Amino acid sequence: MFESYNKVQKAVLETTLGILIEKDLQATSMSLIAKQSGVSTGNIYHYFDSKEAVINELYKAIVKFNGEYVLKGFYDTDDIRPRFDRAWDRYVRLSLEHPQGFRFIEQYSFSPYIYPESKGEAYEGGWCGPMNKLYEEAIGRGEFVKENPAALVQMHTGSFVYLIKGHLEGRFQLTEELIRTAIRSCWNSVRAEETASADPA
Amino acid sequence: MFESYNKVQKAVLETTLGILIEKDLQATSMSLIAKQSGVSTGNIYHYFDSKEAVINELYKAIVKFNGEYVLKGFYDTDDIRPRFDRAWDRYVRLSLEHPQGFRFIEQYSFSPYIYPESKGEAYEGGWCGPMNKLYEEAIGRGEFVKENPAALVQMHTGSFVYLIKGHLEGRFQLTEELIRTAIRSCWNSVRAEETASADPA
DNA sequence: ATGATCGGAATGAACGTTCGATTTAGAGGG
DNA sequence: CCCTCTAAATCGAACGTTCATTCCGATCAT
Numbered sequence: 001m002f003e004s005y006n007k008v009q010k011a012v013l014e015t016t017l018g019i020l021i022e023k024d025l026q027a028t029s030m031s032l033i034a035k036q037s038g039v040s041t042g043n044i045y046h047y048f049d050s051k052e053a054v055i056n057e058l059y060k061a062i063v064k065f066n067g068e069y070v071l072k073g074f075y076d077t078d079d080i081r082p083r084f085d086r087a088w089d090r091y092v093r094l095s096l097e098h099p100q101g102f103r104f105i106e107q108y109s110f111s112p113y114i115y116p117e118s119k120g121e122a123y124e125g126g127w128c129g130p131m132n133k134l135y136e137e138a139i140g141r142g143e144f145v146k147e148n149p150a151a152l153v154q155m156h157t158g159s160f161v162y163l164i165k166g167h168l169e170g171r172f173q174l175t176e177e178l179i180r181t182a183i184r185s186c187w188n189s190v191r192a193e194e195t196a197s198a199d200p201a
Numbered sequence: 202m203f204e205s206y207n208k209v210q211k212a213v214l215e216t217t218l219g220i221l222i223e224k225d226l227q228a229t230s231m232s233l234i235a236k237q238s239g240v241s242t243g244n245i246y247h248y249f250d251s252k253e254a255v256i257n258e259l260y261k262a263i264v265k266f267n268g269e270y271v272l273k274g275f276y277d278t279d280d281i282r283p284r285f286d287r288a289w290d291r292y293v294r295l296s297l298e299h300p301q302g303f304r305f306i307e308q309y310s311f312s313p314y315i316y317p318e319s320k321g322e323a324y325e326g327g328w329c330g331p332m333n334k335l336y337e338e339a340i341g342r343g344e345f346v347k348e349n350p351a352a353l354v355q356m357h358t359g360s361f362v363y364l365i366k367g368h369l370e371g372r373f374q375l376t377e378e379l380i381r382t383a384i385r386s387c388w389n390s391v392r393a394e395e396t397a398s399a400d401p402a
Numbered sequence: 403a404t405g406a407t408c409g410g411a412a413t414g415a416a417c418g419t420t421c422g423a424t425t426t427a428g429a430g431g432g
Numbered sequence: 433c434c435c436t437c438t439a440a441a442t443c444g445a446a447c448g449t450t451c452a453t454t455c456c457g458a459t460c461a462t
Contacts, residue, residue: 024313185346415453418449420447430437
């Protein structure tokens with residue numbers, strides 16, 4: 001998950017993520033990070049400017065990882081439906097495989113502790129931009145309702161995020177069948193219906 | 202929003218919410234709360250056990266307020282569609298009218314700083330339970346797809362939450378029309394199919 | 403007068419950060 | 433192969449600040 005960093009940075013970032021999820025920001029002290037990562041506080045400051053810098057670096061690293069994960073194979077085809085299905089499926093799978101990263105982004109994407117700059121990179125380097133483009137195309141081809149594509153992507157993101165949240169909180173089990181149902185539901189919810197109904201491939 | 206509290210408690214809770222949204226938990230110090238609310242630190246401790254207690258009381262107060270707001274008029278009718286439309290419409294409106302409360306719950310419902318007990322009360326006293334019941338009934342009557350009602354409610358909640366998030370972050374404008382489209386989309390996304398007739402009105 | 407309410411300086415712990423000392427790694431010369 | 437030198441890496445005690453909380457005196461209501 002932190003392949004582009006050196007050993008020390010990797011240890012610090014991994015440890016920080018773990019503590020941050022288990023405790024919270026104010027309980028995640030530098031001394032605790034130092035103790036658990038095996039890197040002395042002095043050395044942490046050799047590689048990071050500050051505590052804020054550690055957290056923001058963590059944020060950016062996870063966003064980058066998530067973006068690459070979700071978009072894997074995204075450009076293998078031009079057809080909208082398979083790209084839609086594949087991307088959302090990968091998003092769900094990512095969140096289930098890396099729940100800590102999911103929780104962290106979910107909890108801190110709204111936080112003032114994350115620099116606007118980090119959030120900006122999230123948008124450019126993440127999967128949001130390409131997904132918006134896909135929806136835009138779907139609207140252009142008359143497959144989706146004519147509505148702001150960013151709003152539609154946002155809605156669907158919310159659906160999956162909350163589905164995963166419910167699963168992680170143990171409110172229900174996120175089965176394979178439920179995942180497929182959810183993706184299909186999202187597709188149906190924005191499909192341009194009525195007049196253009198048929199149109200078999 | 203904090204009608205059931207006395208003047209001092211109300212001032213503290215209101216001020217805390219404001220600071221918490223603008224800064225973050227670790228920057229929200231008791232001395233700052235004291236200064237901005239006009240209540241001395243000593244007096245805050247006369248009405249609250251600790252800082253944690255203030256935050257958790259705030260959490261519970263907002264959840265209670267939200268629950269009452271969303272469920273207003275919920276039992277005026279037995280028909281599913283109007284109850285569905287009305288509840289989600291009120292949820293969106295609540296979030297737009299009280300963005301600070303929305304942000305707070307959104308940011309801290311996952312946080313370890315909020316006691317499990319507070320989260321538990323959120324579920325019982327909030328709107329989640331009654332909404333689940335509504336979906337269950339809709340499934341029973343064959344109007345919704347046969348799927349875990351809690352999962353469906355969770356998905357729809359996510360849709361609206363993220364729509365509002367996008368709006369609050371300035372990514373797009375949440376117009377009246379978009380709200381109506383979103384509610385209709387949610388309905389369509391879980392409607393038991395076969396009767397693919399277009400939506401009236 | 404007396405108990406509830408309030409104020410704010412005092413306290414002690416904890417935190418982020420700094421800094422000089424120490425260790426490690428690697429290159430170059432003999 | 434070993435010794436020397438140097439710069440980077442690493443360490444952790446120490447520093448100054450800030451914070452949540454306490455304490456006790458002052459004020460208010462009855």
